[in-house]
Amino acid sequence: MTKQEQVKAIFIEEAGEIIEKLDIDIIRFEENSADLNLLNEIFRGVHTLKGNANAFGFTRLGEFVHHFEDVLDHYRSTKEGIEGDHLELFVGSVDVIKEVMVCELDAIEFLPQSYSECLEQIKNLIAMKKGLVPSAQLLSSEETVSDFADLASEFGFGCDEEFDNSVQSCVSRYQEMREEGLNLYKIDLMLENDCYKRGFDHLLFLKALGEKAESIESFFDMKDVWVLDGFKSDENAIKRVCIIVLTLLPRDDVDEIFEFLFDHEYKIQIIDAITKKVEPLHPQGTLHVEQKTPIKSSAPSAETTSSSIVSSKSTIRIDTFKLDELFDSVGELVIAQNFIAQNEKIGEIEDESISRTIETLSKITKRIQDRVMSLRMVAIKDTFEKMKRVVRDTSKKTGKEVHLIVQGEDTEIDKTMIDSLSDPLIHIIRNAIDHGLEADANERALGGKSSGGSVTLKAFHKSGSIVISVSDDGRGINKERVLQKAIERGVITGDENLTDSQIFSLIMQPGFSTAETISDLSGRGVGLDVVKTSIENLRGKIEIDSKVGEGTTFSMVLPLTLAIIDGMLVQATGEIYIIPTLSVVESFRPEKEIVHIVQGKGEFVSLRGQYIPIIRLSDVFELKSEPIQPWEGILVCVETESGRIAIMVDELIGRQQVVIKTLGKSLARLKEISGGAILGSGDIALILNVDELRPLNESVHV
Amino acid sequence: MEFNGDVLTIDSSMSMKEILEFEAFIRPRLEYIEIIEISDEDALKCSALLSLLSSLKRTKSDLQIPFLDKRALSSPEYGTIHWICHD
Numbered sequence: 001m002t003k004q005e006q007v008k009a010i011f012i013e014e015a016g017e018i019i020e021k022l023d024i025d026i027i028r029f030e031e032n033s034a035d036l037n038l039l040n041e042i043f044r045g046v047h048t049l050k051g052n053a054n055a056f057g058f059t060r061l062g063e064f065v066h067h068f069e070d071v072l073d074h075y076r077s078t079k080e081g082i083e084g085d086h087l088e089l090f091v092g093s094v095d096v097i098k099e100v101m102v103c104e105l106d107a108i109e110f111l112p113q114s115y116s117e118c119l120e121q122i123k124n125l126i127a128m129k130k131g132l133v134p135s136a137q138l139l140s141s142e143e144t145v146s147d148f149a150d151l152a153s154e155f156g157f158g159c160d161e162e163f164d165n166s167v168q169s170c171v172s173r174y175q176e177m178r179e180e181g182l183n184l185y186k187i188d189l190m191l192e193n194d195c196y197k198r199g200f201d202h203l204l205f206l207k208a209l210g211e212k213a214e215s216i217e218s219f220f221d222m223k224d225v226w227v228l229d230g231f232k233s234d235e236n237a238i239k240r241v242c243i244i245v246l247t248l249l250p251r252d253d254v255d256e257i258f259e260f261l262f263d264h265e266y267k268i269q270i271i272d273a274i275t276k277k278v279e280p281l282h283p284q285g286t287l288h289v290e291q292k293t294p295i296k297s298s299a300p301s302a303e304t305t306s307s308s309i310v311s312s313k314s315t316i317r318i319d320t321f322k323l324d325e326l327f328d329s330v331g332e333l334v335i336a337q338n339f340i341a342q343n344e345k346i347g348e349i350e351d352e353s354i355s356r357t358i359e360t361l362s363k364i365t366k367r368i369q370d371r372v373m374s375l376r377m378v379a380i381k382d383t384f385e386k387m388k389r390v391v392r393d394t395s396k397k398t399g400k401e402v403h404l405i406v407q408g409e410d411t412e413i414d415k416t417m418i419d420s421l422s423d424p425l426i427h428i429i430r431n432a433i434d435h436g437l438e439a440d441a442n443e444r445a446l447g448g449k450s451s452g453g454s455v456t457l458k459a460f461h462k463s464g465s466i467v468i469s470v471s472d473d474g475r476g477i478n479k480e481r482v483l484q485k486a487i488e489r490g491v492i493t494g495d496e497n498l499t500d501s502q503i504f505s506l507i508m509q510p511g512f513s514t515a516e517t518i519s520d521l522s523g524r525g526v527g528l529d530v531v532k533t534s535i536e537n538l539r540g541k542i543e544i545d546s547k548v549g550e551g552t553t554f555s556m557v558l559p560l561t562l563a564i565i566d567g568m569l570v571q572a573t574g575e576i577y578i579i580p581t582l583s584v585v586e587s588f589r590p591e592k593e594i595v596h597i598v599q600g601k602g603e604f605v606s607l608r609g610q611y612i613p614i615i616r617l618s619d620v621f622e623l624k625s626e627p628i629q630p631w632e633g634i635l636v637c638v639e640t641e642s643g644r645i646a647i648m649v650d651e652l653i654g655r656q657q658v659v660i661k662t663l664g665k666s667l668a669r670l671k672e673i674s675g676g677a678i679l680g681s682g683d684i685a686l687i688l689n690v691d692e693l694r695p696l697n698e699s700v701h702v
Numbered sequence: 703m704e705f706n707g708d709v710l711t712i713d714s715s716m717s718m719k720e721i722l723e724f725e726a727f728i729r730p731r732l733e734y735i736e737i738i739e740i741s742d743e744d745a746l747k748c749s750a751l752l753s754l755l756s757s758l759k760r761t762k763s764d765l766q767i768p769f770l771d772k773r774a775l776s777s778p779e780y781g782t783i784h785w786i787c788h789d
Contacts, residue, residue, distance in 0.1 A: 163786045196718055202749040206780040216781030220749070223788045225756040228732070233725045234718060237753045245781075 055264030331659035401452035708736035
């Protein structure tokens, strides 16, 4: 990747973050449009996006955000109240920015229609606010752009004339002054507003150039300096500085002075000049300025240049790939440490200092593992913030009044999982509003509820897992109707004795929908099965709880991280297996009397009135072993998507957190195994995919 | 920084930290200040001071800042600096 490509990749990532933040901020602003700080925050995001977009040739995005920025700037500086329609336009503008960004990245020639529509509305709004057109008057898009520019100039909005004239006059004077061997440069500095925080200042560049200059003049354009209310000293408000310098320095040396700036922050031009042969240059490299002020002879510019690179960042960006590599290495370290701690030969050494060293190594390894783990953990807050937009849009589309309640937004979760959680959450929330909440306020009133429905988004820790739940206070799921539909669709036969949870889980079967009307939001029978698959891919599960007339709760139970699994180590037929603790219900040695064999169905254990099928791992993996009776072994009862099963093992080894290793292609076809892990002893254990240990149609409940 | 009646005198050699302190100081007191004098004009260290003075002038148009009104500064270090205020 070239340097330019690297910078572009950083821009794309940053732009993505800015847009994501805009999406959240604009909804917060819609809720409280009097919040000027938030408006300033949105303005700054749009401003940065504009600079970056234009720098990378994303002109269509640049054009749009440029006009959007103008509108925001107007409201920011005038503190004028924002009308509802215009707020809607702001929200729509952020949508357009998102769409255009995709078009720019994928080099899609045709932009969505919303682009030109929204842009025209923005331009009209600016024109109206500047008093250039009456509020009701709409301009055609052709008229708006050109006429507005002309009118702006006529009414004095185009105020660059004085600046340009001053610069041009200086260039002419310097052209006259130019002597042989001297180069004349015109340098435009357009430093970003965070330049001071990055350690740069206009004066540093003037100083660096001045040290080797024959003559130097600069012009600071102060038109973007705001009144105190919108002003912050540590944010650069001087958006344009033009430097005219007559110097011996060749182009490369001038480039070097600005090399630490972004490409879009400076532009260097060599000015062709009328040359005249005059006397030699001033000795000592002294500088002539207009007022003939003597220039101090000073140290080389290296000091100045290096002093301008001040690193004050408290955070750094790390490629997640590198983080994964680091995590893998720590995984290996843990394995090696376990190997030392469990090695019999080392254990036989009776030496206090060795034991202490091993113990210290163990503690340090654990600390490193915890810290590396924490690098991957991020608060779920941002994901929850995004859901506000989903609730808002769905509420508007369905015409239902919805209150969103968010709890536990500081709960941390693996970054990899966060990325995969958005889609399932969006689907469940839409489903909750579209089908969960009552459409009719009277229906809610009859149930003693307020007219506006509520959706609660909650995240919390529970037994070493993370639970993210979406609850609504709507009509709840009609259990009988779900059962009837499941029988009609052949999902179940009707003979099963299903628990409430199992009945509710039926709605997540592919093609299953109880919705009477299909909307563009939900109810098409596809979706909840995809949600279920997505969550299962994260090694989690969904639990549904519902009460008719009171509401429904979808709980996504997820592991803390995808890289480590909390597992129960068991031994069966001489091999060690790992059962994810999340699915383990209980383990026990059965009495002979409760074990039954059903002709053609296999072995079952009767537990509290329920017949649970017994799974022998030797049968699943076709291993040769001496058969033992179930009451001679131990049964580990686990919850699977198709009900409970009892896995028969010889011995329970213990509970342990293990680093998951993916298996090679040759073992990928074994769906009963989801991965492997290297144990402290150096042995390899397979992680069981309990959901695949028994297909759905074999479930038998009495 | 010195206060003498309605006149506030500041150094132009302020660092960014000092400029931020000056900004915090003057915000609530701007209405009581009539004149801002600069003691050592050619020792300017940070362009943010120029911005802040412009912002103060823009906020309170009758505030007198003789340094700003000169529209230019000649310095041995920086050459000639002009500022275009568009006012």
